[in-house]
Amino acid sequence: MYEISTFYPQxxxxxGDSMATLIQEKVRQAVSILAEQDIDLWLIFVRETSVNSDxxxxxxxxxxxxxxxxxxxxxxxxxxxAIVGRIDAETTxxxxxxxxxxxxxxxxxxxxxxxxxxLNPAKIAINTSLSNVxxxxxxxxxxxxLLKMLADTPYGKRLxxxxxIIAALNGRKTATEIxxxxxxxxxxxDIYQHTYKFMNPGMTEKDVADFMHKQIADRNLLAAWTYExxxxxxxxxxxPVGHAAPTDIQLEPGHLVHFxxxxxxxxxxxxxxxxxxxxxxxxxxxPVEVLQGFDLVRQxxxxxxxxxxxxxxxxxxxxxxxxVIVDAGYPEYHYATGHQLGKRAHDGGxxxxxxWEVYGDLPNQMIEKDQVYTIELGIxxxxxxxxxxxxxxxxxEDGNVYLGEPQTQLVLK
Amino acid sequence: MYEISTFYPQxxxxxGDSMATLIQEKVRQAVSILAEQDIDLWLIFVRETSVNSDxxxxxxxxxxxxxxxxxxxxxxxxxxxAIVGRIDAETTxxxxxxxxxxxxxxxxxxxxxxxxxxLNPAKIAINTSLSNVxxxxxxxxxxxxLLKMLADTPYGKRLxxxxxIIAALNGRKTATEIxxxxxxxxxxxDIYQHTYKFMNPGMTEKDVADFMHKQIADRNLLAAWTYExxxxxxxxxxxPVGHAAPTDIQLEPGHLVHFxxxxxxxxxxxxxxxxxxxxxxxxxxxPVEVLQGFDLVRQxxxxxxxxxxxxxxxxxxxxxxxxVIVDAGYPEYHYATGHQLGKRAHDGGxxxxxxWEVYGDLPNQMIEKDQVYTIELGIxxxxxxxxxxxxxxxxxEDGNVYLGEPQTQLVLK
Numbered sequence: 001m002y003e004i005s006t007f008y009p010q011x012x013x014x015x016g017d018s019m020a021t022l023i024q025e026k027v028r029q030a031v032s033i034l035a036e037q038d039i040d041l042w043l044i045f046v047r048e049t050s051v052n053s054d055x056x057x058x059x060x061x062x063x064x065x066x067x068x069x070x071x072x073x074x075x076x077x078x079x080x081x082a083i084v085g086r087i088d089a090e091t092t093x094x095x096x097x098x099x100x101x102x103x104x105x106x107x108x109x110x111x112x113x114x115x116x117x118x119l120n121p122a123k124i125a126i127n128t129s130l131s132n133v134x135x136x137x138x139x140x141x142x143x144x145x146l147l148k149m150l151a152d153t154p155y156g157k158r159l160x161x162x163x164x165i166i167a168a169l170n171g172r173k174t175a176t177e178i179x180x181x182x183x184x185x186x187x188x189x190d191i192y193q194h195t196y197k198f199m200n201p202g203m204t205e206k207d208v209a210d211f212m213h214k215q216i217a218d219r220n221l222l223a224a225w226t227y228e229x230x231x232x233x234x235x236x237x238x239x240p241v242g243h244a245a246p247t248d249i250q251l252e253p254g255h256l257v258h259f260x261x262x263x264x265x266x267x268x269x270x271x272x273x274x275x276x277x278x279x280x281x282x283x284x285x286x287p288v289e290v291l292q293g294f295d296l297v298r299q300x301x302x303x304x305x306x307x308x309x310x311x312x313x314x315x316x317x318x319x320x321x322x323x324v325i326v327d328a329g330y331p332e333y334h335y336a337t338g339h340q341l342g343k344r345a346h347d348g349g350x351x352x353x354x355x356w357e358v359y360g361d362l363p364n365q366m367i368e369k370d371q372v373y374t375i376e377l378g379i380x381x382x383x384x385x386x387x388x389x390x391x392x393x394x395x396x397e398d399g400n401v402y403l404g405e406p407q408t409q410l411v412l413k
Numbered sequence: 414m415y416e417i418s419t420f421y422p423q424x425x426x427x428x429g430d431s432m433a434t435l436i437q438e439k440v441r442q443a444v445s446i447l448a449e450q451d452i453d454l455w456l457i458f459v460r461e462t463s464v465n466s467d468x469x470x471x472x473x474x475x476x477x478x479x480x481x482x483x484x485x486x487x488x489x490x491x492x493x494x495a496i497v498g499r500i501d502a503e504t505t506x507x508x509x510x511x512x513x514x515x516x517x518x519x520x521x522x523x524x525x526x527x528x529x530x531x532l533n534p535a536k537i538a539i540n541t542s543l544s545n546v547x548x549x550x551x552x553x554x555x556x557x558x559l560l561k562m563l564a565d566t567p568y569g570k571r572l573x574x575x576x577x578i579i580a581a582l583n584g585r586k587t588a589t590e591i592x593x594x595x596x597x598x599x600x601x602x603d604i605y606q607h608t609y610k611f612m613n614p615g616m617t618e619k620d621v622a623d624f625m626h627k628q629i630a631d632r633n634l635l636a637a638w639t640y641e642x643x644x645x646x647x648x649x650x651x652x653p654v655g656h657a658a659p660t661d662i663q664l665e666p667g668h669l670v671h672f673x674x675x676x677x678x679x680x681x682x683x684x685x686x687x688x689x690x691x692x693x694x695x696x697x698x699x700p701v702e703v704l705q706g707f708d709l710v711r712q713x714x715x716x717x718x719x720x721x722x723x724x725x726x727x728x729x730x731x732x733x734x735x736x737v738i739v740d741a742g743y744p745e746y747h748y749a750t751g752h753q754l755g756k757r758a759h760d761g762g763x764x765x766x767x768x769w770e771v772y773g774d775l776p777n778q779m780i781e782k783d784q785v786y787t788i789e790l791g792i793x794x795x796x797x798x799x800x801x802x803x804x805x806x807x808x809x810e811d812g813n814v815y816l817g818e819p820q821t822q823l824v825l826k
Contacts, residue, residue, distance in 0.1 A: 048546040051761065052468045068771070106770045128553040133461040140541045140556040141549035226478075348464065357519045358481070 019267070020096050023062050025174045027080055027097040030060060033168045034076035040121035042162055044072040045138060045146055054127055054137025056166050058267075058343060064091045069108050069145075072098065073115060081115055083108045109149040116155050124155060125162035131360050134170055134348035135163035171340060171349045172370040178394060178403070180268035181341065181372055184224075185392055185404035188263050188270040191215045196411050201253050201278055205233040205246035208257075216263060224262030224269040224345040231261035234386055235278075241386045253280040256290065256385035258378075262345050271345045271374050272404070273390035276411040286410055293381045294410050297389050300324035301406075304337055304352065304375045305393065308367060308400045314338070314352040315363040321377055322354065330379045336363070338373045341392055347372075371395045372403065431589075432680070433509050436475050438587045440493055440510040443473060446581045447489035453534035455575055457485040458551060458559055467540055467550025469579050471680075471756060477504045482521050482558075485511065486528060494528055496521045522562040529568050537568060538575035544773050547583055547761035548576035584753060584762045585783040591807060591816070593681035594754060594785055597637075598805055598817035601676050601683040604628045609824050614666050614691055618646040618659035621670075629676060637675030637682040637758040644674035647799055648691075654799045666693040669703065669798030671791070675758050682758045684787050685817070686803035689824040699823055706794045707823050710802050713737035714819075717750055717765065717788045718806065721780060721813045727751070727765040728776040734790055735767065743792045749776070751786040754805055760785075784808045785816065 034042060046054050050065040061072065068085030075081075082098035089103035102111050116124075128143065129135035138146075150156040173181065191212060199208050212231045216223060223230035233239075233246040236255035240247070251257060255278045262271035275294060277286040285291075304321035318337040326332050336353030339346050350365030352373060373395065378388025389407055393400040447455060459467050463478040474485065481498035488494075495511035502516035515524050529537075541556065542548035551559075563569040586594065604625060612621050625644045629636060636643035646652075646659040649668035653660070664670060668691045675684035688707060690699040698704075717734035731750040739745050749766030752759050763778030765786055786808065791801025802820055806813040 051546045051757070052466075052550060055465050128557075130554050130558055133464045136552045136554035137465060138553050139549045140551050140553045141543050143553040144541075145543055344464070 017096075019062055020094065022174070022176050022180075023060065023095055024097045025176055026059050026169065027074060028078075029172065029174060030074050030165065030169050031076060031078050031080075033165050034074065034125075037164055037168070039123045039125045039160065039162075039165065040076050041116075041119060041123070042074040042125045042165055044074075044127060045142055046070055046072075047142065052139065055134045055348075056127060056137055056170065059170060060097070061092075062095055063267075064088070064095070068104070071108055071112050073119075075119055075121070079119075083111045083115070112149060113153065116150075116153070121155075122158060123160050124158050125165055126159050127162050127166070129161055129163035129166075131362075132163050132167060132348060135161070135166035167349045167365070168368070170342065170347065172368055173342060173372055173394075174370075177268065177342065178370070178372070180266055181270065181392070182403050184221075184263055184265040184268050184270040185272065187219060187221060187265055188261060188272050189404050191219075191263070192259070192261070192272070192274050195259075196276060196413065199251060199257070199276070199413060201251050201255075203251050204248045205235050205239065205251070206248060208233050208251070209246035212261065219263075222264040224264050224271055231259050234258040236385045237380075237383055239385065241380070241388075251278060253278050253283075254384070256381065256387060258386045258388050260388070260390065267343055269341060269343065269345045269347075270392060270404070271341055271376075271390060272392060273376055273378075273388045274407055274411070275387055275389060276413055277384075278413050286412065287384075290381060290384055290387075291410065293379055293384075293387045296324065296328050296330075297378055297387050298408065300377050301375050301389060301391060304377075305400055308352070308373065308375070308393065308395065309398055310367055310369045310395060312367050313364050314350050314367065315355060317352040317367070317375075318354050318363060321352075321375070325377065325379060333377050333379075335376075337377055338375045341372045341374055367395055369395055369397055373400075430509075432475055433507065435587070435589050435593075436473060436508055437510045438589055439472050439582065440487060441491075442585065442587060443487050443578065443582050444489060444491050444493075446578050447487065447538075450577055450581070452536045452538045452573065452575075452578065453489050454529075454532060454536070455487040455538045455578055457487075457540060458555055459483055459485075460555065465552065468547045468761075469540060469550055469583070472583060473510070474505075475508055476680075477501070477508070481517070484521055484525050486532075488532055488534070492532070496524045496528070525562060526566065529563075529566070534568075535571060536573050537571050538578055539572050540575050540579070542574055542576035542579075544775075545576050545580060545761060548574070548579035580762045580778070581781070583755065583760065585781055586755060586785055586807070587783075590681065590755065591783070591785070593679050594683065594805070595816050597634075597676055597678040597681050597683040598685065600632060600634060600678055601674060601685050602817050604632075604676070605672070605674070605685070605687050608672075609689060609826065612664060612670070612689070612826060614664050614668075616664050617661045618648050618652065618664070619661060621646050621664070622659035625674065632676075635677040637677050637684055644672050647671040649798045650793075650796055652798065654793070654801075664691060666691050666696075667797070669794065669800060671799045671801050673801070673803065677758075680756055682754060682756065682760075683805060683817070684754055684758045684789075684803060685805060686789055686791070686801045687820055687824070688800055688802060689826055690797075691826050699825065700797075703794060703797055703800075704823065706792055706797075706800045709737065709741050709743075710791055710800050711821065713790050714788050714802060714804060717790075718813055721765070721786065721788075721806065721808065722811055723780055723782045723808060725780050726777050727763050727780065728768060730765040730780070730788075731767050731776060734765075734788070738790065738792060746790050746792075750790055751788045754785045754787055780808055782808055782810055786813075 047069045070084040073081040080098045081100040083102045086103040127137040228245040257276040259274045300321045307320040321337045338352035353363040376390030460482045483497040486494040493511045494513040496515045499516040540550040641658040648664045670689040672687045713734045720733040751765035766776040789803030
């Protein structure tokens, strides 16, 4: 192959422009965020993104790669400019999110400088951040190149971080994005229904996971996270919950079976935990302690939902849910109560989490309308297994709504 | 999913440790390169590589992701240290390339500092480069974090670029890597043989490409570059050669059919162009001008091979091949005569290319033993189509060898 491989324009056409529509929507959203944050220009500066990409690029340019040095300029006035290699110009045109496309054969510095001179921005945001990996796409080498290009201009001194732009843009889902997440959730819940019918005592965790993997493949979906651990399947008290792939442990009557599973459909993810109880021969209902444990987890999820609304912090939401578990005498869970959901199962930005060092400033960020969060927590029930539930919710103007039917009763098999 | 997803240790075990063996081999090779380049320590500093990875990480850590802030330290003495989140420690242990694994629960700065104090390196290479994207994996935010960690120490002033380490490490293939590339080439040549049998006049370029895509899937391989353009199939004089996916153009008697195709097998790629001539009813041999064109392209490839050996530059190789084409009266081709091949079809580092601005310094780099290059070029033959060939060769001590049987005669159908 005699040129550096890039994305074929056909791909966008084949997908009926829905991908392009979404990118256009996100770029328009970025414009409004610039005005809100009083930043004149957002400058995305990349090269050979097939080798080293910028994590925000899929949101504002899509799956296509940019072969040579390229700059995307989004101005608060609504003007959008793409300075790209000639080889990528047609793809950029088809994406339709950039009004002006400047194809370059050599370097881009002259074109970039003349656009900056024309726009004369007072603040230029670039993709660098100490704490938010989604907003830290600019490499140190590219930063140095940019400073070189801007030497002898006033613009080098006008650079600032785009981390707040990226947190807002990635966090606030558009109507199209919410529909895509809903579609991923619907597939997930449907796969769960098929799995409940399929699973039976005597099968191993791996057998059940294989069935779910086949469902993913048959529906042309992808796993929402690392394939080996998506789904997680934990049957009974001896199954290692957490970072482990499904094992050869057999499903047995009297086991709680815990699932953690999500799919990626059309670029957007779901992330949902579900619970099944395997009845013993003499049982027609789960034991009372199992039902109580399930209800406690349900209550804690609803306690989080009571608090979750624009203007509160993720920390407050976490505390509400955590308190329910701890007050009932269970040890507190060693993870956050929720994270954002979108193009990735863990979509970055603020979390519904405790003030632990490892989470840095993420639990203190303000919840905003149109963000999508998971709410997830659990307890270990001695003799039966782990009870964990996870639901996906959308933050509304004054609260939140489920994006899929929540599990309110144990599934019995 | 309640923790940031990482790689499941099982994956390495399932692959029979061959992946781990390869990573161990590359890390040992890195140690010898440090001694050769008189650099004491190579420091790879990353975080959440599932969101924003470092392009060299697959070579020295594999496909696994590093969840939290992590530092890999490779010392010229042969000592190797991985300071990683506790969640990733087991995976790191299974990779087996790092003798000391330091699991961290919070930040890594204290552990990193104490290792630096113990080793007291005079030169510390970090992944930053103005020109080599493979060597520019450190983000600007992470660079600033590193400087913060090293404040009040002498180490901040001892940082240098790892670009020469990375160019050498990625360029010089180990015996295991060469075997893997050979295996990818063997699959490719076999798929070509099946394709020659399958293809017939009346089919479209897309039909032929679909057949090859099915071969890729049936053999559990991946396309070596963007799926839509791998293979490229060009039939006859009207097919757009270059960056275009196969079209609805029909194969016809009297067409030259040009292929550009490669596969990825076990993480390594092939990249090979092949030529078929479709005989007209009355023909039992290709027309003389077609045979002459094919021979010219063959000659140019052999002219490049004559020059290609350790110690020459890629520019010299390019000139030798280009001269054959231009001397025969054809316009010179608008791309480089070759690029390196490995984990990626375009594997970075020096190229066999002309001194054009867009290639920067890449044509002037010295050829080294154990590098793998493509040699590829072509001419447009009026009335028949494009004649392009591409072979993959390994640089030896005093020359180079083909890694797969070259095409020395037109395939006739």
